[in-house]
Amino acid sequence: MELKKTAGRPRVVIIGGGFAGINLAKKLKDKPVEVLLLDKHNYHTFQPLLYQVAMGYIEADSIAFPLRRIFGKQKNFTFNLADVKKINPEKNTITADIGEIAYDYLVIATGADTNFFGNKQIEHFAMPMKNVGEALNIRSFMLQNLEKAVIQTDPGERDALLTFVVVGGGPTGVELSGALAEIRNHVLTDDYPSLKTEDMEV
Numbered sequence: 001m002e003l004k005k006t007a008g009r010p011r012v013v014i015i016g017g018g019f020a021g022i023n024l025a026k027k028l029k030d031k032p033v034e035v036l037l038l039d040k041h042n043y044h045t046f047q048p049l050l051y052q053v054a055m056g057y058i059e060a061d062s063i064a065f066p067l068r069r070i071f072g073k074q075k076n077f078t079f080n081l082a083d084v085k086k087i088n089p090e091k092n093t094i095t096a097d098i099g100e101i102a103y104d105y106l107v108i109a110t111g112a113d114t115n116f117f118g119n120k121q122i123e124h125f126a127m128p129m130k131n132v133g134e135a136l137n138i139r140s141f142m143l144q145n146l147e148k149a150v151i152q153t154d155p156g157e158r159d160a161l162l163t164f165v166v167v168g169g170g171p172t173g174v175e176l177s178g179a180l181a182e183i184r185n186h187v188l189t190d191d192y193p194s195l196k197t198e199d200m201e202v
């Protein structure tokens with residue numbers, strides 16, 4: 001599929017509907033350009049609250065806002081769900097899973113991936129948290145560990161299931177550790193009566 005330009009105005013293609021992409025698209029509202037926003041998800045993720053999704057405090061859709069809805073009234077705006085694979089600067093096009101798309105101006109606002117600093121072992125075993133899917137993986141993993149701990153009779157194995165290590169003491173690491181501690185202190189013994197508060201370690 002090839003997305004052809006429709007208006008006679010220059011087309012600004014923005015890859016990524018995060019804070020950067022959204023704010024730029026809004027700023028271009030009354031400018032003489034056609035704005036095409038592409039994202040591999042059809043929603044914007046409010047990353048600061050990912051830790052609450054990971055800990056089961058809020059549902060995933062509380063932090064995922066439909067991109068089309070955000071720009072409902074902006075006339076020079078179009079959104080397409082597209083995973084961008086390649087940029088072809090020699091032809092001013094990009095290659096995405098939905099086809100080849102032409103641009104006059106291209107803005108890459110694709111955010112950041114978790115950096116494992118080349119440590120393959122950590123990359124293999126650790127669980128990153130940059131998007132909704134990854135936050136849900138952490139939630140699922142934590143809950144499965146608690147369920148397994150309830151029926152685990154080997155003390156060593158149970159300790160391992162109930163020991164949570166958070167790597168990274170920035171705001172996200174601190175928030176996540178605090179939320180885990182709240183589960184330990186206020187939820188664990190209510191929901192899992194056979195476990196004791198001191199069984200879980202963060």
Ligand SMILES: Cc1cc2nc3c(=O)[nH]c(=O)nc-3n(C[C@H](O)[C@H](O)[C@H](O)COP(=O)(O)OP(=O)(O)OC[C@H]3O[C@@H](n4cnc5c(N)ncnc54)[C@H](O)[C@@H]3O)c2cc1C
Pocket residue numbers: 015016017018019020021038039040041043044045047048049050051082083084085109110111112129130131171172
């Ligand atoms: C857990 C967490 C907590 C945070 N807490 C705070 C906080 O409290 N305060 C604060 O100021 N900042 C916080 N940040 C940082 C802040 O969220 C980021 O700096 C900000 O989201 C970056 O915005 P962005 O638009 O550059 O990228 P992103 O928000 O990451 O958006 C990038 C977008 O690009 C899309 N994309 C990526 N690759 C492709 C592709 N190939 N094709 C199509 N689409 C693609 C993605 O789907 C995504 O929607 C936090 C970040 C995280 C991960």
